[in-house]
Amino acid sequence: MVDRVCVVAQLSRSIRSRPTPYHRRVIRSRTEDDIEPLVRALALVAEADGYPTRWPADPAGWIRSRDVIGAWVVDEGGDPLGHVNLRWPRDHVPVRMWRARGGPGECAVVSRLFVVPAARRRGLGLALLDAACARAAELDRRPVLDVVDDNRAAIALYRRLGWTDLGTYEDRFHDDGPIERLHCFAAPDR
Secondary structure (H helix, E strand, O other): OOOHHHHHHHHHHHHOOOOOOOOOOOOOOOOOHHHHHHHHHHHHHHHHHHHOOOOOOOOHHHOOOOOOOEEEEEOOOOOOOEEEEEOOOOHHHHHHHHHHHOOOOOOEEEEEEEEOOOOOOOHHHHHHHHHHHHHHHHHOOEEEEEEEOOOOOHHHHHHHHHOOOEEEEEEOOOOOOOOOEEEEEOOOOO
């Protein structure tokens, strides 16, 4: 198991020691070589935001996920600064809510979207979201997702971008964890 405190300290030192000139932003498909740097990035996100709400026993497996259609990272000349997955619909709650509302066509699930705190407010999260949504559109699928109630900034962003609020639900993701409230959204028509 990765020690989150050590990972945060190592990555924080490496980010602070990097030169500050802006590099060209690249959104590219995730590779296996990206997984370890993404685990370090996720540790920074978890420390700053509490996402994911509970540190996974296998953070690399959590990032990889199952049933992935595509996965992308944002890179500005170094390690990945952010990540997103697009997954095939299974029995995810946003999928059920999309179908219950009579959403036209099939959907795909946007998940594992994060950007390291030091790289925020530069449109990197939106660029990642656009990559996932573009792939969903190529497959003629509507992107859907859920976000925890505590992440008010993300909820406000999806609403500002015109995503449809599909509803809320509560779930306990770990046997001994708290019950969490989540909001489900579907992307607007392209």
